[in-house]
């Protein structure tokens with residue numbers, strides 16, 4: 001097994017970070033260690049919440065103003081960011097009632113934007129895991145800067161095998177991070193970590209069984225992000241197999257299209273906009289929220 005043994009300033013070895021569980025996870029760790037797309041960093045710079053997920057809701061055309069205005073690009077970035085934060089708010093809302101002394105788990109926490117929002121909303125502890133040491137450092141630095149480092153912590157860890165105690169979490173979630181793992185393994189781990197009566201929420205892109213098989217657009221998104229998008233059916237089946245009973249299944253596809261159409265007009269395009277827009281429109285791909293109770 002490969003590993004990283006971190007050494008403190010005093011020269012003593014203090015933190016043991018296991019290496020990736022599989023070669024694929026090594027690829028994904030490298031991918032996120034090297035990610036620095038302006039569409040993510042410039043949006044995060046708006047208010048210090050750094051997201052790696054997409055947006056939902058109507059465009060505020062009054063706030064955007066005239067495209068000829070010299071401040072238009074700045075306003076567009078703020079608008080895209082507002083829609084991404086609205087997405088995270090919706091996810092957190094579906095966690096239900098969370099107490100200040102509860103613990104939440106963010107599986108695949110990225111740069112930690114959703115974790116900060118969760119702490120600000122509930123006042124609770126939030127534990128995040130990511131494969132990327134750069135992302136974990138970034139998230140922990142932001143938490144320290146905000147003075148909430150005692151409540152919000154990211155660590156380098158495989159979400160399929162976490163250090164959390166059985167039944168420790170009142171809630172847990174995957175925000176656009178479940179397309180990197182086997183769903184049976186994923187929900188077995190959430191089911192272990194969640195208390196009975198705890199709530200799991202995911203927002204994800206999934207292919208639509210009604211289309212038949214993953215469309216060429218879905219394959220393009222997989223290739224772009226080195227991920228493996230699951231079908232809606234797979235989510236529901238794997239939850240049922242792991243004591244997670246859906247309380248809400250919401251098709252957010254109509255809510256996310258305005259985000260993509262606005263993003264496609266910006267200078268921050270990455271080339272993947274057409275695949276999202278076309279697959280959402282031809283019905284082969286859906287943006288869904290699933291909230292489930294651990295029974």
Ligand SMILES: C[S@@+](CC[C@H](N)C(=O)[O-])C[C@H]1O[C@@H](n2cnc3c(N)ncnc32)[C@H](O)[C@@H]1O
Pocket residue numbers: 025028029032050051052053107108109110111112113114129130131132135157158159160174175176177180181
């Ligand atoms: C698209 S980003 C989403 C980040 C975050 N949830 C957000 O909404 O900003 C995907 C994240 O999943 C993480 N990830 C992928 N596979 C993972 C695994 N097996 N264990 C832990 N994290 C993983 C990546 O490291 C990355 O942080």
Ligand SMILES: CC(C)=CCC/C(C)=C/COP(=O)(O)OP(=O)(O)O
Pocket residue numbers: 037039040051052053054176177179204205221225227229270272
């Ligand atoms: C809905 C699906 C299929 C998501 C795949 C996972 C993913 C890469 C999400 C967005 O990350 P990002 O914010 O880093 O991407 P981008 O740079 O495109 O904004």
Ligand SMILES: [Mg+2]
Pocket residue numbers: 039040051052053054
């Ligand atoms: Mg992004």
